[in-house]
């Protein structure tokens with residue numbers, strides 16, 4: 579039913595449950611969409627921007 583699937587930028591899992599998921603644009607380049615699942619937010623897993631390679635926990 580979803581028009582687009584979200585994939586966690588940290589663990590690369592598909593978001594079947596969007597509860598607690600954070601979606602935001604890269605704070606460095608503003609071009610890439612960063613997606614973080616609830617689990618990765620809780621463990622503060624690193625994410626990497628696919629556009630500029632920026633990594634960060636927030």
Ligand SMILES: [Zn+2]
Nearest residue numbers: 586589615618
């Ligand atoms: Zn994740």
Ligand SMILES: [Zn+2]
Nearest residue numbers: 604607627630
């Ligand atoms: Zn970026």
